[in-house]
Amino acid sequence: MDISTFDNFDLLIVIILLILILLSAFFSSSETSLMAINQIKLDNAEEKGSISAKRVNSLRAKITEVLGVILIGNNLVNISASALLTYYIISKFGDQYVWAGTLILTIVVIIFAEIAPKNYATKQPESIAYPASRPLEILTNIIGWFAKILTSIGNLITGTNSDENYFSQNLNRDELKSVLQKDTEQVDEDEMIALKSLLELNELTVEDILIPIQEVISININDENIKSIPEKDIFFPVFDETSQDILGFIHSKEADQLQALGSSAKDILISPYYVPESTSLFAQLKQFQKTGNEIGMVVDEYGNFTGIVTLEDLIEQIIGRLNQEEKDPSMLINDDLSVTADGSTTIRELNTYMSWDLPEDGQKTISGLITDELDMIPTANICITLGSYKLETLGIEDNLIKEVKVSRVSEDSTDII
Incomplete structure (x- = not known):
């Protein structure tokens, strides 16, 4: 070699x-x-x-x-x-x-x-x-x-077939949401949240975001002394005390004209627009776009008036509160990181607000969650532990839980105090 x-x-x-x-x-x-x-x-x-x-x-x-x-x-x-x-x-x-x-x-x-x-x-x-x-x-x-x-x-x-093109398969909604869960430096976090919220519109219904009838401020068209209207850029339902019928809606800026107009007051009202509470938020958004309405009366399967839904509520569901300087009046974070909230606050709102995971598959509101757990409406303030959360009622009035304090605890149990 x-x-x-x-x-x-x-x-x-x-x-x-x-x-x-x-x-x-x-x-x-x-x-x-x-x-x-x-x-x-x-x-x-x-x-x-x-x-x-x-x-x-x-x-x-x-x-x-x-x-x-x-x-x-x-x-x-x-x-x-x-x-x-x-x-x-x-x-x-x-x-x-x-x-x-x-x-x-x-x-x-x-x-x-x-x-x-x-x-x-x-x-x-x-x-x-x-x-x-x-x-x-x-x-x-x-x-x-x-x-x-x-x-x-x-x-x-x-015995296989290679005709299928694996790269041309379309993403379904869940797969697309998984893609949006990935962190990326190229897309703003708020934009990612808005995109994920937009995909969830088909999974949520009007019932999830409606303003309950108990919280709706309405105006009696026959009232000679209409009480002062809150200075908010919102709509109010107007009803006839005689027939108890909803005649329509009026904007807060025009409410003071009702008495001056007298019998012709109905001419400035926005005609009632009825929305089934089972309507998906995406479908309702399309309906608002199609009809030009900004507010609707929500009715249940029996035709009973259960609350109202607005275009603003739908938009806030996607991008968050429109007025960021205005604190959410229904929720307050305490020094111990617990939350004091209205009983009508939805569980979804609280979970989003605090990044919690209270169950959303049953009752919609915090008060509903408590009464569902108790199988009764409490007559006095009560405290329950549900999973890793403690819920304490702070006010009960007219068979309604008005205020609740919610905090996170370490144990995983269900106790009633």
Whole structure:
């Protein structure tokens, strides 16, 4: 064995082997990048006019065929490298050193043609997939038919079908919400919350956000001395005491005109608009948009008036309170991190306000949660522990729980005090 001489033939073999290893790295990294690239980012890049992104999407649309082409190319260059090195070792040193060449080539291929390029492609898929898309497109056009034949044979052996394109499946609502749960530095946190809230509009109903009838301030059109109206930018239902019918709605800024107008007061009222309490918030938002209404009377399945819902309530459900400087009057955080809230406060509002997880699948309000747990309306203040939360009534009036103090405790039990 003579290794002292290194002629042009040796140099040619080394160059060819390096080229084959680079080609193997190209095929390995291309395969990984096509599988790892983010579809949402890819679609966004294509919409912005990226030709490379469009090519990558085209390749992913026929991923089975493309993977077949990549496997053909990768195996071809790896086998060629092995055969060339074996021929070179036998001709140069004899067949007793073939095992050494095989071992060295295996280590080189694993490190430089598999692990390193695939790791890089996993972390930077766009930097590999975009430039690789053009040669892969050409190769697919040339030998794609052969890859299809080999894939069909493989499918016959395994009894599988590779026609499905796994990258074109649409996300359902739950999957999209999971995507929005991911932290990202590119999207503002408030925007993420608004997007998630928007997706939840179909899961919530008008009943979840209505203003209960007990809290609705209404105006008697026949009242000669209309009491002072709160200075708020809201609507009030106007009723006829004689018939107890709701005649319509009036804005707080126009309420003082009712007495002056007398019998023609009905002309300035907004006609009643009835909303079933089972209507989804998304459907109701579309209805407000279609009809131009900003307020609706909520009725139950028997036609009974149960409260009102406004366009403002729906918008706040998506983006939060419109007047951030105005504190929520129904909830107050105490020094011990407990919350004093109106009994009519919804459990969902409290959970959102405090990032808690009180059960929302049953009763809608805090008072409803307490009465449901007790199976009765308490006649005196009471304290219960529900799971990891303590609920203490602070005021009961006319069979209604007016105020509740809610705090988080460590134990997981249900006790009544």
